Amino acid sequence: MMLTPESPRRRRFLLLAAALVGAVGLAWLAGLVPGSSPRASDDMTSVSTGARDVAGDGAAQAGKQAPVASSAAPGNGIIEAPPFNTAPASGLAAAEAAEEEQRGRRILVSLNRRRLWLVDGRDTLLSAPVAIGMAENFTYDGRRYNFDTPRGRRTVISKAKDPLWIVPEWHYYEKAAQKGLEAVRLEKDSRIVLGDSSIIEVRGDDVGRINHFGHFTAVTPGSEIMFDGKLFIPPIHTRQRRVPDALGPYKLDMGDGYLIHGTHVYNEETIGDAVSHGCVRMRNEDLIRLYPLVPRGTPVIIS
Numbered sequence: 001m002m003l004t005p006e007s008p009r010r011r012r013f014l015l016l017a018a019a020l021v022g023a024v025g026l027a028w029l030a031g032l033v034p035g036s037s038p039r040a041s042d043d044m045t046s047v048s049t050g051a052r053d054v055a056g057d058g059a060a061q062a063g064k065q066a067p068v069a070s071s072a073a074p075g076n077g078i079i080e081a082p083p084f085n086t087a088p089a090s091g092l093a094a095a096e097a098a099e100e101e102q103r104g105r106r107i108l109v110s111l112n113r114r115r116l117w118l119v120d121g122r123d124t125l126l127s128a129p130v131a132i133g134m135a136e137n138f139t140y141d142g143r144r145y146n147f148d149t150p151r152g153r154r155t156v157i158s159k160a161k162d163p164l165w166i167v168p169e170w171h172y173y174e175k176a177a178q179k180g181l182e183a184v185r186l187e188k189d190s191r192i193v194l195g196d197s198s199i200i201e202v203r204g205d206d207v208g209r210i211n212h213f214g215h216f217t218a219v220t221p222g223s224e225i226m227f228d229g230k231l232f233i234p235p236i237h238t239r240q241r242r243v244p245d246a247l248g249p250y251k252l253d254m255g256d257g258y259l260i261h262g263t264h265v266y267n268e269e270t271i272g273d274a275v276s277h278g279c280v281r282m283r284n285e286d287l288i289r290l291y292p293l294v295p296r297g298t299p300v301i302i303s
Contacts, residue, residue, distance in 0.1 A: 082108050082117035082124050106299040107156075107260070109280055111149060114272050116260075116280065118293055125293060128286035131263075131271050133278040140173035140183075147277040154254040154300040159291070163261065165246035170277075172233045175224060181231040188235055195228045207234045222246070248284045250291040254300055262287045 105120040111132050118126040133149035169185075176183040186192075186207060192200045199210040206218040207225065219225055222243040225232040234240035248262015262284040263271065271283050280302075282290065 082119050082127065103299075105294070106301060107294065109149075109300065109302045111151065111302065114274070116282065116290075118290060126286070126290055128282055128290070129272045131267075131276050131281040132274050133276050134274050138170065138174060138177075140170070140177055143173075145170045145173075149276070149278050149280060149302060150258070151302050154258065154302065156252045156260075156294055156296055156298040156300060157255050158253040159294070159296060160251050160253070161291075162244070162249065163247045163251040164242040164244055166236070167234075167241050167243055168257070169233060172224075172231055176231040179226070179231070181226060181229055183233060184230045185233045186235055188237075190235075192232075200225065200227065200232055202235060202238065205238050207232070207238050207240045248282075248287055250287050252291070252294060260287075260290075260300070 108117045108119060114130055114132055116128050116130045117124055133147050135148045138145045138147060172183050186202050188202060190202045194200060197212065201208060201210055203216060208216045208218040210216050219240050221240050246264050250262060252260040258278055260280045263281055
């Protein structure tokens with residue numbers, strides 16, 4: 001049957017065709033047709049976050065994200081994006097931002113979010129929560145110590161497996177202040193008679209106690225030596241100043257005493273808190289994944 005110009009069927013057909021053409025045109029203008037939007041493609045997943053950039057400014061980002069090896073905080077199941085600098089820029093600033101994004105492997109640490117990322121260019125290789133410095137000052141005997149994780153750019157200058165913690169003197173001063181004790185520094189060949197007639201003695205590479213029978217027993221590294229209202233500080237060369245397990249399985253040395261290291265079993269629940277004396281502390285399982293991916297010379301950007 002033919003459709004004449006006056007046919008009702010022809011009029012309905014023309015109206016439907018016109019409506020369809022109009023809908024397609026509107027969809028194209030709105031960017032809803034696949035391929036019409038610059039943010040959509042077959043090989044790109046758009047991710048938008050309110051991540052802070054390295055300078056600490058809030059900046060939403062959208063773009064291609066590589067698979068992230070993430071260790072989310074317990075219970076939240078959220079993969080956090082790294083703080084790339086994605087704020088709009090022009091001219092020289094744009095060129096510098098583009099160059100920064102194309103740089104090689106580096107570690108980013110956000111003090112506000114208490115999180116660490118290992119990134120390579122724009123690819124995120126690992127993301128994990130961390131503990132950071134408590135940002136408090138401590139004063140003892142006229143000396144002032146700052147327990148903060150400093151912002152800025154550092155470098156992994158060395159790496160070590162099964163590191164020993166070389167106990168700094170401020171640790172003993174802090175313990176003495178907490179317990180109301182007098183801190184006493186031992187020297188090479190020191191020999192101090194205690195109130196019960198036993199003797200604290202530095203003998204070679206050990207600090208130990210001589211009992212009433214003349215038997216010398218070395219103090220276990222990591223134990224505090226406290227007698228008669230005093231806390232004795234072992235000489236730096238002795239085994240008692242070298243404590244195993246305190247730093248976890250690995251350390252990454254950033255210089256000036258600042259480390260990225262693991263966690264002692266007694267401190268596992270503090271990851272994500274501002275509780276360290278300046279180091280960036282990770283869960284041991286996260287550090288085990290990070291360590292082989294970070295060569296010496298890797299930049300560390302703390303913001």
